[in-house]
Amino acid sequence: MSQAAQPTNAEETFQLRPDIAWIAQANQGKWVARDPITSSFYYFSEIEYAAAYLLNGKNSQAHILKQLRRRFPESPFPVAWFDSFIARLSAARLLSPVSPRVSHMLCRAKKTSAAKNWLKIALSPLAIRLPLLDPSPWLQRMTVPAAWLFHPISVVVVSLCAVTLGLSVAGRMLDSNYAISEALRNMQGDRWLLLLICYLVVKSLHELGHALASIRFGVACKEIGFLFLFFTPCLYCD
Numbered sequence: 001m002s003q004a005a006q007p008t009n010a011e012e013t014f015q016l017r018p019d020i021a022w023i024a025q026a027n028q029g030k031w032v033a034r035d036p037i038t039s040s041f042y043y044f045s046e047i048e049y050a051a052a053y054l055l056n057g058k059n060s061q062a063h064i065l066k067q068l069r070r071r072f073p074e075s076p077f078p079v080a081w082f083d084s085f086i087a088r089l090s091a092a093r094l095l096s097p098v099s100p101r102v103s104h105m106l107c108r109a110k111k112t113s114a115a116k117n118w119l120k121i122a123l124s125p126l127a128i129r130l131p132l133l134d135p136s137p138w139l140q141r142m143t144v145p146a147a148w149l150f151h152p153i154s155v156v157v158v159s160l161c162a163v164t165l166g167l168s169v170a171g172r173m174l175d176s177n178y179a180i181s182e183a184l185r186n187m188q189g190d191r192w193l194l195l196l197i198c199y200l201v202v203k204s205l206h207e208l209g210h211a212l213a214s215i216r217f218g219v220a221c222k223e224i225g226f227l228f229l230f231f232t233p234c235l236y237c238d
Contacts, residue, residue: 014086015057015096022049023218032218033094039222042092047072051085057096129236131225139215146212196232203234210237 023032031049033042044052050071054064061082068077089095148154187195207224214221214237227236 011060016055017096128228131223135224146215150216207235207237
């Protein structure tokens with residue numbers, strides 16, 4: 001997000017787009033802003049978040065700087081800082097169309113985002129997504145399991161189990177003279193169906209892990225749906 005800062009009028013007002021989603025970064029004093037139009041993420045410090053919060057279309061530049069200096073007395077907050085901050089928000093298209101400077105940029109961003117989505121689908125015939133739902137309300141009730149699953153002790157236990165299982169399977173394959181290709185040739189009927197079901201279950205649990213990780217580390221999970229990966233149906237988590 002780089003753009004030459006243009007001097008702003010002391011009485012000029014700016015408004016942050018109301019559709020921007022904010023995600024607090026626990027114990028870091030930082031915030032993440034997600035743009036639902038472009039699905040882009042932007043990091044804000046505590047000071048930048050406080051300044052963005054004051055951009056309500058009513059507060060002037062002078063009023064915002066006065067409030068920031070009162071809340072953060074250790075920082076001088078010169079006008080040049082505010083000009084640079086507004087320029088970066090404008091370049092990222094995070095300001096409301098109420099600001100004439102960015103109205104045409106926001107319209108262009110919507111058209112570009114829609115075109116990119118269609119282009120992505122056209123260029124990915126072997127990975128077709130069918131969105132189902134926004135899992136946010138359901139995932140909010142999974143905070144406790146997510147915290148338990150990503151606890152350091154749980155991570156160590158799961159890692160040890162994975163290594164043990166991997167070594168066991170590798171040992172059996174090395175000790176056996178039975179080729180995998182021959183085993184696949186001998187698979188019939190219900191065994192192929194069982195293999196497909198196992199794949200769907202494992203892939204679904206894998207995507208559930210992504211969703212739980214998003215809760216644990218404060219990242220937005222915007223949709224869950226079906227993914228036809230090489231014409232094989234499975235779940236996906238964005």
